[in-house]
Amino acid sequence: MAFDQPTRNRLQRFVTEARAALEEEFTRQLQNDYGMDPASGTVAPLASLRHIDDRQRETARILRDTLAHYCAGADTDTNAGLDRIVREQAFTVLNRLAALRMAEARGLLIESVGNGYQAKGFQLYARLAGTGLGETGDAYRVYLQSVFDELSQDLPGLFDRFSPQGRLFPREAALIQVLALINHGEIEPLWAEDETIGWIYQYFNSKEERKAMREASHAPRNSRELAVRNQFFTPRYVVEFLVDNTLGRLWFNWTGGQTGLRDRCQYLLVKLDEQPEPAKRLRDPRTIKLLDPACGSMHFGLYAFDLFLEIYREAWAWEQTHGPGCLDTETGGSADLKPLSQTYADQSAFLHDVPRLIIEHNIYGVDIDPRAAQIASLALWLRAQRAWHEADVKAKDRPQVGRGHVVAAVAPPAEVDLRKRFMEELDPLDAVLFEKTLFLLKGLPELGVLLQVEKELPALVRAVFGEHGDLFRKEDMAQWLNAEARLQEALTEFARAARSTYQGRLFAEDALQGLRMIDHCREVFDVVVMNPPFGEPSRMTKTYLEEALPRSKGNILTHFVDRAAELCRTGGRVGAIVSRTCFYLQSFSNFRKSVLVEDLTVESFVDLGQGVLDAMVETAAITWERGKSDKEAFFFRELNSEDKNSGIVRSIEQVRHGLPGRNYFNRKPSDFLVFEDAPYIYWINGTVASKISEKSAIDPLACSIKVGLQTGDDFRFLRLWWEVQPGELIVPDADSAALELQSLCLSLSKRSRWAWYSKTESASPILSSIHACVNWHNDGLEIKAFHAGRGDSPSRYVRSEGFYFLPSFSYMLRSSRLVPYLVPKGVIPTAGRSQVYPNPGNEIWLAALLSSNLATAVARFRGEAFWQPKFQNSMVSAIPFIEPSGSVLKDAASVISTVRARMVERFQRDETEIQFLSPEISDAPATRERFDRKSILGVDLDERIAELCGLSPCEFQDLQRDHDEALGWSSASGEDESAINGNADDTEDDDGGEAVDQTDGLLSWAAGVAFGRFDWRLATGEREAPPEPDPFDPLPAKSPGMLPDGVQPFHAHSGILVDDQGHPHDLARLIEEVLARVDAPVPADVRRWLQRDFFPLHLKQYSKSRRKAPIYWPISTSSGSYTLWLYCPSLTSQTLYTAVNDFIEPKLKQVNRDATTLRDKATARSRDDEKAYEALQAFELELIELRDTLLLIAPTYRPNHNDGVQITAARLWQLFRHKPWQKILKDTWAKLEKGDYDWAHLAMAYWPDRVREKCKADKSLAITHDLENLYVEPEAQPKKARKKRGDA
DSSP states (O other), X not given: OOOOHHHHHHHHHHHHHXXXXXXXXXXXXXXXXXXXETTTTEEOOGGGOTTSOHHHHHHHHHHHHHHHHHHTSTTOOHHHHHHHHHHHHHHXXXXXXXXXXXXXXXXXXXXXXXXXXXXXXXXXXXXXXTTTTOSHHHHHHHHHHHHHHHHTTTOHHHHOTTSGGGSOOOOHHHHHHHHHHHTOTTTGGGGGOTTHHHHHHHHTSOHHHHHHHHHHOSSOOSHHHHHHHTOOOOOHHHHHHHHIIIIIHHHHHHTTTOSTHHHHOTTOOOOTTOOOOOOSSXXXXXXXXXXXXXXXTTHHHXXXXXXXXXHHHHHHHHHHHHOTTOEEOTTTTXXXXXXXXXXXXXXXXXXXXXXXXXXXIIEEEXXXXXXXXXXXXXXXXXXXXXXXXXXXXXXXXXXXOOOOEEEEOOOOOOOHHHHHHHHHTSOHHHHHHHHHHHHHTTTHHHHGGGSOHHHHHHHHHHHHHOOOOGGGHHHHHHHHHHHHHHHHHHHHHHHHHTTTSHHHHHHHHHHHHHHHHHHHHHOOEEEEEEOOOOSOOOTTTHHHHHHHSGGGTTOHHHHHHHHHHHHEEEEEEEEEEEEGGGGTOGGGHHHHHTIIIIIEEEEEEEEEESSSSSSSOOEEEEEEEESOOOOOEEEEEOTTOSSHHHHHHHHHHHHHTTOOOTTEEEEOGGGGGGSTTOOOOTTSOHHHHHHHHTSOBHHHHTEEEEOOBOOSOHHHHEEEXXXXXXXXXXXXXXXXXXXXXXXXXXXXXXXXXXXEEOOOSEEOSBSOOOOEEEEOHHHHHHHHHHHHHTTOOGGGTBOOGGGTTOOEEEEOSBOSSOOEEEEOTTEEOBSSSOEEEEOTTOHHHHHHHHHSHHHHHHHGGGOSOSSSOBOOHHHHHTSBOOOOOHHHHHHHHHHHHHHHHHHHHHHTTOTTSTTOOOOOOSSSOOOOOOOOTTOSSOHHHHHHHHHHTTOOHHHHHHHHHHHHHHHHHHHHHTOOHHHHHXXXXXXXXXXXXXXXXHHHHHXXXXXXXXXXXXXXXXXXXXXXXXXXXXTTSOOOSSOXXXXXXXXXXXXXXXXXXXXXXXXXXXXXXXXXXXXHHTTOOOOTTHHHHHHHTHHHHHHHHTEETTEEOOSEEEEEOTTSSSEEEEEGGGOOTTHHHHIXXXXXXXXXXXXXXXXXXXXXXXXXXXHHHHHHHHHHHHHHHHHHHHHHHHHHHGGGOOOOGGGOHHHHHHTTGGGOOOHHHHHHHHHHHHHHHHTTTTTSHHHHHHOHHHHHHHHTTOHHHHHHTTOGGGOOOOOOOOOOOOOOTTOO
């Protein structure tokens, strides 16, 4: 059955619930029975456990030894060790029960778990045992353990109930719960599927756990995090594609195409009538070695097992035809390996043994997660059992399967005392070798096969046993093999002798695993196939990997590919499913031009995109031949296919029948070298690529592309423009020339604190929102001091300072296409995205060129994502510069002007934009035309620009395919791009932002007019709109729709309005008056809107770029019965007193009078009077509480607008009734109290001593508070001399 999403969801629920039940059970057992508490991290002395029997006491001792072994490493404390015990015990029990259930489904085992206590096997066992085993639950436990003991003969890693991972067993209640889950009808059909065990492995660690790890640290902090963060099960069709075209391809080539695999392997890429030259001697299948270096649940190995069965059958037939000795036993094997016909009596005996041979000779696996090794061994064993079952081989007649080649890359044992004790029993040289070997394996848990043990081993051997020289390399290896055998024997004996000390056994087992890992690294493999981890390596291994594998640094997946090439023999095959990033990003160009040119030759490449792995990662499946060649490879494109499997099969059928196909391409690796960084742009042909590569890039020919300022603390250094007092904004003259402009802005920064900053929330073409301002007082003195105070060079963060305040273009960082927009004079560039500074005279043409589909297509060559790449500096700077013709330039200017005018018109209706004039007054619904993502400039101009580049219409159509399909994928998937990206600051928007409902927008504007913020005369025609500025003119300090300085407002007030019917400053009434004044429709429920809808709308509308900055503040009584609206820009230290004296006190007097009137009625009060009287009394108490709270705050409240809205409002958090905003402010106030925001002026007002003390050591704080005289420059520390590698 297909493991579609609903099926996987059912299995995930089962695993999640089963894990929770088992972990809860084992936590309880540790706490109640064994004196070990994972919650507190405490462990009681063994002698204090007087309530347990001898069996439990032995378990308690072993658990303590296990904990000591886990905690011997530096990165594990008692809490982490106990958590690991619980986790591993739960996983082992779940795996054991699942394994039995899968064996039952295959007919390999009598029913033992299915039907729980009613299982046929247990019923038979219970009848034979009688009552001697106690109650049913106890008897069932003993029965299961007897089954485990039987299976441990073949799978000790999983079923040995004396292993450290299997000491605990769930008590009856928990066991019944788990059995009910495992036997649930929803997942009943899944137990017969090979994939089930792999999905159990993946789902044991939840998405939430992986997310928490990524949030805690960008890079994995240890081997477990590296494993958990990369547990992504590979779909069956990808597994088959990769194994068919690696192992299958090798056997196809060696046999000259005379193999049944041609038809059996549906994904094997075979051209029509392809007949390769057969090998001189066909390889003996016992010598073929396949490695999965990140094996997980061994999904690749399971399918390879199927192919090996066929390979062994064909090898027997080949030897029967060509005679004994025709098979090559030396390559990958040994000369003493006898021919098959001399080893087995007949074909039946041979085939009877093949499943054992496959496990013992052919399939190798490594994983840094011991649980994966456990699962992988189980999966292979189950596959072997199924093979025998299908061949009707009875269980008693099946050969004993020896130890396979699945190894867990565990940490070398860290117990110093045990190491010394073991070394005392060794020959002195062996003891030295053992200690050095453990040190050599130190990084094994994080590195696995990436640890190049085989390269360091010869030097280690020579260091211990003496120098032989390069001519005696074989002698060195012989020395190692002999010494290794002695160490293995000694460790095995040490484990036996140390059974009284369980920790000693664990020590020996981990050391033996390390030796097995060395053997793996010394092997040469014919096939390496994998789904390697991706992302950054763990912190502890990054330096090692950059030194050991320098050509592939940047991502752990490229290290794995590089290492696979080292481990694979020349002519062998490597297959992998990886993030497609490494084939496009410029930062991986060295990897592409070295490893992928010098060591590996691509044979097939399936561009899969999203939806393959259970993760938000775009993937590609690739196979390579080990060696250098420039033969044609097949490239398959399934990026926007919903059914990728069917698409691949369809394209492969076209290849096999010699038919052309739209979704496959033939390209040579050298085709990609036409560009310096060699991106894998297989969807365009060499002619198109050459025409583009021949053009000079726009940078530096026509512009300079730079990144700008990174604040290091946006909350401290950024504000939204409406948080800033207009006089504090740096606004240069519009007609200032470039050099004069920068000098003028520098001069203005002496008296003004804030400069416009190009960080934007969403992009629209040509004109985009710019909301942010950055603290650039005194030429950015505070920001520079902040970075210097952290030990950084300010120039690392204050970059390209020579371009600040100059006119430019920018574009959205993450988008399906390039969406350039103009950045006016007087703006500081952000480091979050590049800015394009055009050479004089190129401004309009460059805006058009960057808006063109040609530019988007070329920039996308180097994008890390198909549907919405991150447009980085290197992507844009590589766009070819094309000289415009006169007519094209004229039309480009016209199009740019038209697009900008349309954006201006929209921004003039949005009160949060600096271009705002007034809202749409009419009651007709406003139309919002969306720009066409497929073409900003229009098809005609796009085609003319492509023609200037020398491209024919067909060539241009091919070039645009990548972007067209990205748009199609986004539309077909129904995905919201900002939701997928999870970062609103990095996404494109159709034309600049989410539209506010027309009525809400009108009411919000009317409230602004009432507060004196906006000028109603623009809506009535009493005031003319100012002329539209030139495109690059500086942004103003106030929007043209705001009330000019010195003009009489619509309603005079002190910065406070009130929701109080009949009051002269009643906000609801004022809104109605404003609407009536401009002949706008007046809704019937303005007051209800004000009380219920306004602030949530306002908070959302005035929250941009991760800042929340509402300027109308409703502070209310506890029930919300009385609300004062404070206007933040008018806030002063007297505002709270004004609220009390001019609003609350008069209201209290009025309420008191009304209450007195009712009270004086005495017994004459009606029931309605009584209710009114009670309501007035309650209202009076609430008003008194509000008054007293404000009077408590007012004496020390010193608001400073430079602190920003959130800091300024924090002290009033308990007076806001909007819960989300209240929580934000409460948290902000807690951080202020704690000292996290001591840069705020409000912090100085409340905690001056603390802030002044900090200013002595923090120059940026001292600058903020104008206390530089307090700052004490630290003494310069002498530089430490760097030690050379190898120095003590």
